[in-house]
Amino acid sequence: MAFKLTMPQLGLTMKVGTIVEWYKKDGDPIKSGDAVFAVETDKAVQDYESPSSGTLKLAPDVVGKPLPLGIPVEGMIGYLLEPGEAAPAEGQAAADAPEPVAVAAASASTASAVAAPQKVYKSSPLARKVAQLAGIDLATVVPEDGEKIHRKDVEAAVAARDAAKATVPAAPRPVAPAPAPSAPAVTAPLAGKAVPMSQVRRVIAQRMAEASQTTAAVTVTTEADATVLVEFREQAKASLQAAGLPVPSYTDMIVKLTALALQEHPGVNAALAGDEIIEMQDIHVAVAVDTDYGLLVPVIRDVPHKTLQQIAVEAKTLAEKARERKVGPDELQGGTFTVTNLGNYGVDAFTPIINLPQCAILGVGRIVGKPAEYKGEIALRKMLTLSLTFDHRVVDGGPAARFLNRIRQYVEDPYLWLTR
């Protein structure tokens, strides 16, 4: 029986989902769990995984439409058909649905049972080059001769786009990320293999470029003696493992102690909104996770109120979900400060980029044995470099330095906060 695909509700506030990439096309066989498309909400791009199996039959209002394509939550996307099955008429589908819902506007306009598959046109090398330079998606170009896309067809599409821009300035911009504004125009094909940008990559590119262009970022670094912290973790590890409990990572501990330091320095737990600086009420720490498809930053909420054990469990779950592309948009939103740890990769100091709208980010380096002064003598100590990038529009150097120094104290003497 035909399974109906609709735009899922991906966040509490989500009204419209924007399809920014198709992984499957009309007529493709789909297995349960296959990613069908990428949907972008205001914060993240997420893959939509099919809840059922069958042959994909896209709704007439969806098939062949240029991306990005906005569809209201619960709006019709298409069907998964069994072999030999035709797409049901709209009324029947509604009747078949376990819980009849109000038919979304997008799917109400037509009752045609089978949509014609989108025609894929061939294009000349020159047409491709011109399209690439002009930012035209060739899938949106219909050739004049009805067979192949040539330069003149792309040029017509460019003219149409430019005319639309000029005459409808108030048209709502699609949510699709714009290319980085300062990217130099490509005038000649570059030597190398072209790897298309994934939607995740595009979002990262956009956010990073925006942050690095709009913030007044300053990075300060300090070195902390983490010997006691290391000893504490080693002791805790043995006991926790014996008890079958999760062992907090250094990142978990730094997330926790940073959150406590933020409580004492609310000026760093802040965001710039127009003419106002908002000192955030809650402390939600975002933690950078390196995944196969790009950087994701899931958020651990209300960190000061969570035990180290809770943080360890939550951080582990979020990181796994991120790596499996299962992290939800709600879990990627709302951070007030970010911690990024490159210590595993042997990095000491670095200059992280602020995760807007936050105003600061802490970069954590590796813990490494070094000769250092300890109680008036040179001793081999476990040293850790901390890099704090802050937005000088929001925070001055003094407060930022005091905040970083507090973190250093917490690293060097963990009992200051572990006992709280």
Place this chain on the structure above:
Amino acid sequence: MIQQDGGGAVTTARTHAAPLIGSERDRLLWMYKTMQRIRLFDDRIVRLFNSGRITGALHSYVGEEAVAVGVCANLRPDDYLVSTHRGHGHMLAKGADMDRMMAELFAKETGYCQGKGGSMHIVDMSLGILGSNGIVGAGIPIASGAGTAIKIRGTDQVVSCHFGDGASNTGAFHEGINLAATWGLPVVFVIENNLYAQFTPQRMHTKVVDLAVRGQAYDIPAVSVDGNDVLAVSEAAGEAFARARSGKGPSILECKTFRWFGHAINNPGSNLGRDQAEIDAWKLKDPIPRFAKVLVDRGIATEAELEGLKRVVEEELEHSIAFAEASPSPKPEDALRHVYSELPEGCEL
């Protein structure tokens, strides 16, 4: 313009060409020494090849020394010589420098062809040698072309064109000699008949026994001589070149000889089917001891003097190996040079 050549022209520093002036004794001792140069050089390259120090297709002249030397004893430095794939003997007899020959076999930049030719194409154009040719018979029309150049310019130079019994069955043999005969060109066609066309014995590829009889077809003088008797070769060649220099046209000089090794050193199978008794019999006719005996018997040189000449050649040979080993290899990209004289700017090969 992109210069494709440059640095190609060579001048032989030490010449070993036949003496233009001097006594008959000087000439005879030059012949003896030159036969030893060929013998020791081509004997050594067999061992260098077998020990892996040199590579490629190598064709030994050992056993045939009297032919190249007897012929070249009559040549001037400005005379031309057209050689073959079995060309080391012609090179040395025309006066080539052993160092640069050895360096070419070692595939070194200092070799005569800067490593582009190897044994089969080894050449010193400055000695008037118009190529060592890997295509059997191809040198014959080229020699006629050199004779044409001489005739147009009106000089008394001559061309010595060397090839084997195998080449005498190519179309180029007929076309080239017919042209030379018709135009009366100053070319001596030296058939180095070593009785085998690569592996195949003469009786299986040619009906006639004396290849010189083919001269009748072109109405030009042609003789067969004992190619292992350097004096016989020299005398017959002298007559042929005298005719050529005086405008009386081309001749054929067939020198019957024998190569001791197989067709090519890198092809040991090429000695298969050759009767060891035949090889042994020819070794008894070794041209070098034969000539040494004549020199001693006639009181031209003592055995000690001849031994001294051989030692000089041995030193020259050792020097050439040291020179070759110490020389740099060509750069791989040097392969892109010398395809053309020059190409327009921006033109890809």
Place this chain on the structure above:
Amino acid sequence: MRQLMVRDAIKEAIKSEMRRDPRVFLLGEDIIDPWGGSWKTMEGCYTEFGPERVRETPISEEAIVGAAVGAALCGMRPVAEIMFSDFTTRAMDQIVNQAAKFRYMTGGQASVPLVIRTAHGAGRAAAAQHSQSPEAWFVHTPGLKVVAPATPYDAKGLLLASIRDQDPVIFLEHKMNFTTEGPVPEEDYVVPLGKADVKRQGKDLTIVAHSRQVLRALEAAEQVAKEDGIEAEVVDPRTLFPLDVRTIVDSVKKTNRVVLVTEEVQRGSFAEHVASKIMEKCFYDLDGPIIFVAAKNTPIPFAPVMENFVIPDVPDIVAGIRQAMKA
């Protein structure tokens, strides 16, 4: 300017260069007076320069080219005629293994400055062994330069450049072109090897053609300009190697469409080499596939109706242009 036929332009180049340079001499079959060569390109040379420098040869193509190689190695500048380009097969060893490779094999010691003039192309009902266009055999051989003039002006200037060149040159003369007339200056001039000529400017499409097909391409270009309003650019490489790739690529970058016209069989032809260069250098400037207007992949047949079918003519090129504009 004075009008000359191609054969007279060639004759003028030969004679003037023989007067200028005593190293130049001629050899070939039936070239002495009163014949002056089968194509009348050497008429009067024997009378003026005598038997030493105008050498009548036996029917021995290998010896003709071999003798040219030997003389060139000795510092002469032979100009050999192989009556039909089909007969170069009889001299292929001398052309490919000797003339082309001597400089290389000797590490730059040798130069082989010779010219082999030979008549190619179909159109005389001469059948399969007297009508070929074997350009690709020579273009394929490193060490050779290959020249194919279309006009009397180019024939004279290119032949003078070829005789003065230090490398062996295969000089292809189309046998239907010997009586084509055009302006030729009386003075000495060279058309440098490796320089293409844009024979007609156009913005819509590039035609690359050589030898006789340049003239047919120009005719076709005029026709489509009148009937279709298509402005075709006609590029004549003039030397097939060294090839002026830059001029071809510049034209393709301007017009974005290409028709390659050749009288060769298409398979493995010089024209296909041009196509490969276009693909390498300006693939992303193509707005449609490269269209070939080439001879069929057959030997040349005798019957004129079949010969005309096999060889590209003006209607074929016009059709090719229209196809390229649509594709």
